[in-house]
Amino acid sequence: MITIALYLTIAMVTLAALLNVYRLIKGPDEPDRVLAIDTLNVNAIALIILLGITLGTRMYLESALLIAVMGFVSTVAMAKYLKRGSVIE
Amino acid sequence: MNPFAEYAISALLLFGGAFTLVGAIGLARLPDFYTRLHGPTKATTVGVGAIMLSSVIYFSASGESIDISEILITVFLLMTAPVSANMLAKAAMHIGVKTVDNTEGHPWEQ
Amino acid sequence: MLDRLNFPQPGLSLTLFVIWQILSEGVSGGSIVLGLILAWLIPQLTHGFWPERPAVVKIWRMPIYVMRVLKDIVVASCSVAWLILSLRTPRPAFINYPLKLEHPLAISILASTISLTPGTVSADISDDNKTLLIHALDAASDQEVIDAIHNRYEKPLMEMFQ
Numbered sequence: 001m002i003t004i005a006l007y008l009t010i011a012m013v014t015l016a017a018l019l020n021v022y023r024l025i026k027g028p029d030e031p032d033r034v035l036a037i038d039t040l041n042v043n044a045i046a047l048i049i050l051l052g053i054t055l056g057t058r059m060y061l062e063s064a065l066l067i068a069v070m071g072f073v074s075t076v077a078m079a080k081y082l083k084r085g086s087v088i089e
Numbered sequence: 090m091n092p093f094a095e096y097a098i099s100a101l102l103l104f105g106g107a108f109t110l111v112g113a114i115g116l117a118r119l120p121d122f123y124t125r126l127h128g129p130t131k132a133t134t135v136g137v138g139a140i141m142l143s144s145v146i147y148f149s150a151s152g153e154s155i156d157i158s159e160i161l162i163t164v165f166l167l168m169t170a171p172v173s174a175n176m177l178a179k180a181a182m183h184i185g186v187k188t189v190d191n192t193e194g195h196p197w198e199q
Numbered sequence: 200m201l202d203r204l205n206f207p208q209p210g211l212s213l214t215l216f217v218i219w220q221i222l223s224e225g226v227s228g229g230s231i232v233l234g235l236i237l238a239w240l241i242p243q244l245t246h247g248f249w250p251e252r253p254a255v256v257k258i259w260r261m262p263i264y265v266m267r268v269l270k271d272i273v274v275a276s277c278s279v280a281w282l283i284l285s286l287r288t289p290r291p292a293f294i295n296y297p298l299k300l301e302h303p304l305a306i307s308i309l310a311s312t313i314s315l316t317p318g319t320v321s322a323d324i325s326d327d328n329k330t331l332l333i334h335a336l337d338a339a340s341d342q343e344v345i346d347a348i349h350n351r352y353e354k355p356l357m358e359m360f361q
Contacts, residue, residue, distance in 0.1 A: 001095055001096075001099050002095055002098055002099055002102075002147070004099075005098070005099035005100075005102045005103055006102060008102075008103060008106065009102040009103060009105065009106035009140070010106075011106075012106035012107060012109060012110040013106055013109050013110070015110055015113070016109045016110045016112065016113030016114075017113070019110075019113035019114060019116060019117040020113055020116060020117075020129075022117055023116050023117055023125075029122060029181070029184065029186050030180075030184070031122050031177050031180055031181040031184065031186060032122055032125065034177060034180075035116070035122070035125060035126065035129060035177055036116065038129065038173055038177075039112065039113065039116060039129035039133055042109075042129070042133045042134070042137055042166065043109060043113075043133070045137060045162065045166075046105070046109055046136065046137050046140050049137075049140050049141060049144050049159070050102075050140065052144065053143070053144055053147050056151070058148060058153070058158070061158045061159065061162070062158075064162055065158060065161065065162050065165075065222075068162050068165050068166060068169075069165070072165075072169040072172075072173060075173040075176070075177070076172070076173060076176050079173065079176035079177050079179070079180045080176065080180075082180040082181075082183070082184060083176075083179060083180040083183045083184075107280075108276065108280065111280040111283055111284065114283055114284070115279075115283040118283065119283070119289070120288070121291075123291060123320075123322075123334045124289060124291050124336055126320050126334070127279060127317065127318065127320060127334075127336040128279075128283060130314065130320065131272070131275075131276055131279060131315070131316075131317035134272075134315070135272060135273060135276045157221055158221065158222070161218070161221060161222075167315065168311075170314070170315065171310065171311040171312075171313075171314030171315055171321070172311070174314050174320050175310065175314060175320075175321060175322065175323075178320060178321075178322035178323065178334065179322065179323055182322065182323065188291070188293075189291060
């Protein structure tokens with residue numbers, strides 16, 4: 001039963017990622033695109049966890065943690081760039 | 090694995106996947122940037138939270154040692170999601186992103 | 200050099216040390232040494248960014264508040280999900296929220312709570328820390344949202360930070 005639920009969930013998260021890519025391409029403003037990338041990061045974390053459950057290993061958690069940290073830093077950097085025109089003053 | 094854990098894991102997985110999908114639908118469907126900000130910052134956090142929880146239950150039910158990295162990631166996401174939403178909202182107000190017509194009130198001039 | 204061998208923020212140092220032990224592959228001599236170095240170094244490097252000591256915080260009230268927020272996140276997520284899936288057009292609104300809290304940490308906790316609970320995002324704060332700009336996804340009236348936030352989140356925080 002877990003296997004079916006797992007595949008259904010992977011399908012839903014992948015569909016969500018595709019919708020994010022649609023927003024990333026369509027825009028129309030820069031903040032929309034940054035928001036889409038931020039959401040893609042969170043979806044990537046979800047997919048990595050799901051992959052970990054599928055393969056029965058915890059090895060991938062480290063990379064999920066790294067994506068979480070890097071995703072946050074890059075979103076803040078891009079938001080700051082949009083607001084101030086530079087990242088480090 | 091005991092059947093109760095299996096039900097719990099499956100339910101949490103589907104719940105999390107559904108919320109992630111609804112957040113993405115909100116991102117694609119809602120009319121302007123400020124309303125779109127609501128979809129992913131919440132629904133996704135709840136979605137990933139549920140998926141993390143099911144992963145914790147799965148690995149503890151299969152008899153592995155307790156590892157709280159998943160909880161750490163969830164707490165990190167819960168702490169950072171409001172900050173990035175706030176930064177993006179400020180950036181959008183600074184640029185002057187258009188709001189949808191039926192919005193009451195208005196963003197502050199910066 | 201020797202006079203800097205202290206821990207200016209014991210709480211932060213302890214958190215860093217514990218998190219490093221969690222991230223390492225089991226507690227060993229090496230992870231304890233490296234954890235201690237990080238617990239000392241990071242507070243020293245980030246010293247300038249921390250404000251002066253916080254006000255008296257009734258920390259034992261925190262778990263109740265966190266549980267309430269987690270419950271609200273799940274409940275309100277369902278209503279936002281329903282709104283997204285129904286084809287109704289939402290009624291978004293920008294709301295000026297008059298803050299009664301004064302401590303900066305309390306204000307940032309309140310702002311984060313508002314952003315985390317679905318339906319509302321805190322967008323900006325005025326320069327005098329008196330007004331919070333909130334964007335609500337679907338607000339029937341401004342006053343309703345302001346009252347809900349005040350009674351549910353600001354009052355417990357006011358009791359905590361006195």
